[in-house]
Amino acid sequence: MGFNITMQSRSEESFVLKISQFSFRWQTHDPWQLTVESLALKTGEHLFVLGSSGSGKTTFLNLIAGMMPPTSGKIEIAGQDLTTMSAAARDRVRAEHIGLIFQQLNLIPYLTPLENVLLPARFSGRLSAETEQRALDLLQTLGLDVNTIQRPAAQLSVGQQQRVAIARALLLKPPLLIADEPTSALDADNRDGFMQLLLDEANRYGTTVIFVSHDQALRSFFSRSLDMKNIAAGVQTCS
Amino acid sequence: MLLTIARKSLLSRRTTVIMTLASLVISLTLLFAIEHLREQTKSSFHNAVSGTDLIVGARSGQLNLLLYSVFRVGNPTANVGWDTYERIAQHPRIRWTVPIALGDSHRGYSVVGTTQDYFTHFRYSRDRELTLAHGKVFDDLYDAVIGSEVARALNYQLGDEIVLAHGTGSVSFVEHDDKPFTIVGILAPTGTPVDQSIHISLEGMEAIHVDWQSGAQAPPGQRISADEAREKDLTPTSITAFLVGIDSRAATFLVQRQINTFRDEALSAIIPGVAMAELWRMLGSIENLLLIISGLVLIATLVGLTTTLLASMKEREREIAILRATGARPWSIFWLIQLEVVLMVVTAIIVSIGFLWGTLLVMQQFLVQQFGILIETNPLNANLGLFALAALAVATLMACIPAFMAYRTALSKGLTPRI
Numbered sequence: 001m002g003f004n005i006t007m008q009s010r011s012e013e014s015f016v017l018k019i020s021q022f023s024f025r026w027q028t029h030d031p032w033q034l035t036v037e038s039l040a041l042k043t044g045e046h047l048f049v050l051g052s053s054g055s056g057k058t059t060f061l062n063l064i065a066g067m068m069p070p071t072s073g074k075i076e077i078a079g080q081d082l083t084t085m086s087a088a089a090r091d092r093v094r095a096e097h098i099g100l101i102f103q104q105l106n107l108i109p110y111l112t113p114l115e116n117v118l119l120p121a122r123f124s125g126r127l128s129a130e131t132e133q134r135a136l137d138l139l140q141t142l143g144l145d146v147n148t149i150q151r152p153a154a155q156l157s158v159g160q161q162q163r164v165a166i167a168r169a170l171l172l173k174p175p176l177l178i179a180d181e182p183t184s185a186l187d188a189d190n191r192d193g194f195m196q197l198l199l200d201e202a203n204r205y206g207t208t209v210i211f212v213s214h215d216q217a218l219r220s221f222f223s224r225s226l227d228m229k230n231i232a233a234g235v236q237t238c239s
Numbered sequence: 240m241l242l243t244i245a246r247k248s249l250l251s252r253r254t255t256v257i258m259t260l261a262s263l264v265i266s267l268t269l270l271f272a273i274e275h276l277r278e279q280t281k282s283s284f285h286n287a288v289s290g291t292d293l294i295v296g297a298r299s300g301q302l303n304l305l306l307y308s309v310f311r312v313g314n315p316t317a318n319v320g321w322d323t324y325e326r327i328a329q330h331p332r333i334r335w336t337v338p339i340a341l342g343d344s345h346r347g348y349s350v351v352g353t354t355q356d357y358f359t360h361f362r363y364s365r366d367r368e369l370t371l372a373h374g375k376v377f378d379d380l381y382d383a384v385i386g387s388e389v390a391r392a393l394n395y396q397l398g399d400e401i402v403l404a405h406g407t408g409s410v411s412f413v414e415h416d417d418k419p420f421t422i423v424g425i426l427a428p429t430g431t432p433v434d435q436s437i438h439i440s441l442e443g444m445e446a447i448h449v450d451w452q453s454g455a456q457a458p459p460g461q462r463i464s465a466d467e468a469r470e471k472d473l474t475p476t477s478i479t480a481f482l483v484g485i486d487s488r489a490a491t492f493l494v495q496r497q498i499n500t501f502r503d504e505a506l507s508a509i510i511p512g513v514a515m516a517e518l519w520r521m522l523g524s525i526e527n528l529l530l531i532i533s534g535l536v537l538i539a540t541l542v543g544l545t546t547t548l549l550a551s552m553k554e555r556e557r558e559i560a561i562l563r564a565t566g567a568r569p570w571s572i573f574w575l576i577q578l579e580v581v582l583m584v585v586t587a588i589i590v591s592i593g594f595l596w597g598t599l600l601v602m603q604q605f606l607v608q609q610f611g612i613l614i615e616t617n618p619l620n621a622n623l624g625l626f627a628l629a630a631l632a633v634a635t636l637m638a639c640i641p642a643f644m645a646y647r648t649a650l651s652k653g654l655t656p657r658i
Binding site: 110 | 240243244247248250251557558560561562563564565566567568569571650
């Protein structure tokens with residue numbers, strides 16, 4: 001029996017992420033595998049994924065983000081089934097529905113923070129004066145002043161870079177935001193500030209956050225959590 | 240969209256990019272320069288003389304005779320006696336002759352002693368006559384008609400007095416300063432060595448040497464003034480060469496053979512077109528070789544460019560992952576790399592054309608004076624465009640390797656490549 005969290009909602013459409021009968025192996029006879037029998041997240045619901053390095057969490061995130069197809073099963077993002085799509089179609093879904101924040105080095109170093117934030121809009125052909133204004137507003141809300149956003153991103157502090165990454169992930173108001181250890185390079189004070197900013201901003205746009213970390217302490221920010229131990233390597237227990 | 244990213248990406252790697260650009264500019268300039276010079280020398284050579292059936296000079300190889308008589312390059316092996324010239328000019332099949340006496344110069348430009356017939360019979364390009372832009376043909380003993388380039392470079396006007404120098408170097412220690420010449424005519428530009436010549440009468444040529452003994456100026460007491468020289472017999476004793484017009488094409492070979500076997504003096508008669516073709520065959524193959532070498536240099540540079548890009552791919556994996564995460568397709572990544580290469584090559588092409596243009600502007604004077612070749616300083620022509628396009632095409636083709644590698648990285652490495 002696999003890991004199972006199903007919310008009580010009746011309407012399929014209100015699920016941001018829906019995974020069913022999902023499994024993944026690198027090779028056919030690899031003993032290591034990821035299995036999720038059923039996982040569904042409603043709009044605005046946040047999930048904490050706990051996993052140490054090597055636990056397969058990055059692979060898990062790549063699968064959810066549609067970077068590669070699962071060995072079997074189904075992954076739906078905002079009602080669209082990734083597993084039946086071409087790679088190009090998955091790219092489009094990712095650009096339009098998923099915001100991503102990495103551990104560190106989130107930004108293209110030679111572009112300014114503003115240009116970095118506008119990347120998703122450029123790639124999905126939604127660059128407009130309105131989006132640009134929105135990017136400026138987001139950056140300001142996140143405490144980055146006008147001077148800072150005109151310098152190359154490489155000159156920013158790690159904390160500032162991670163805040164720019166939040167702005168970028170939220171620019172197109174995606175239904176889903178995936179954050180992969182975004183606080184690992186921050187100290188405790190900055191970390192809590194970052195978490196608060198991230199969740200506040202996500203709540204403002206009704207964005208669902210999937211947050212991956214090895215740091216147990218962060219679990220308290222989330223209503224729901226998932227331990228990688230339970231889905232990886234065949235260890236299947238309910239939490 | 241990708242353009243901004245490509246441009247900024249290149250700017251962020253300034254040092255590497257500038258070095259790569261420098262090597263691209265050097266090899267492209269080399270290629271363009273050789274192609275341009277090839278084009279220019281070819282037309283310059285072929286246009287230099289026309290309508291002349293034979294050129295006659297002292298016995299030597301046909302290239303040597305052609306070079307010194309038409310291009311003022313090198314020196315004649317010997318002179319042609321005046322009486323020989325007069326005898327050959329009587330030949331029934333010969334329609335006209337124009338004598339040429341060389342050996343003096345003015346500030347690096349050759350002085351040509353000739354007759355007024357020069358201006359009626361000489362043709363260049365395709366049967367084009369010499370025309371005067373200003374003034375008239377020389378008439379007086381101390382009159383000179385200068386080529387357009389001489390007038391332009393030395394800023395001479397009608398009525399200016401010039402002093403001729405003995406010998407053909409641009410710096411001469413002996414000048415004929417006692418017998419200055421007056422500019423009475425300026426020729427229209429022709430794009431041939433005529434532009435760099437100063438024409439005076441044969442008698443004028445004789446007059447400035449009238450008091451010279453065995454190649455040196457007479458000692459002060461025995462000198463003859465300009466006016467005294469007018470009283471002397473100024474029939475030349477010898478000339479350097481002469482141009483010949485024949486009444487029919489068919490007779491050319493006959494007359495040529497007769498002159499080549501002339502008993503009283505060892506002479507060579509050449510057909511300009513034939514000699515020109517030989518000259519071009521010689522120079523043409525050298526230039527083709529240079530062209531091949533510069534093409535290979537360019538390819539080597541492009542291989543270097545590809546290597547640089549390949550080497551940077553590893554450190555750019557993170558960049559590619561970020562672009563992917565923000566919605567870039569793998570093909571976008573491919574085109575991003577291609578765009579960087581195109582930007583670099585196009586920049587290099589523009590810079591090298593500018594560089595070549597500038598160099599030509601500076602070198603023009605030197606080439607004119609040293610080789611009698613007038614080159615167009617504007618290197619833009621269809622051939623150059625073709626070469627530029629070919630360079631761009633080869634670059635794009637080679638850039639497919641790193642671009643495809645980036646594409647593969649984008650496809651396989653996922654969102655968080657291992658650092």
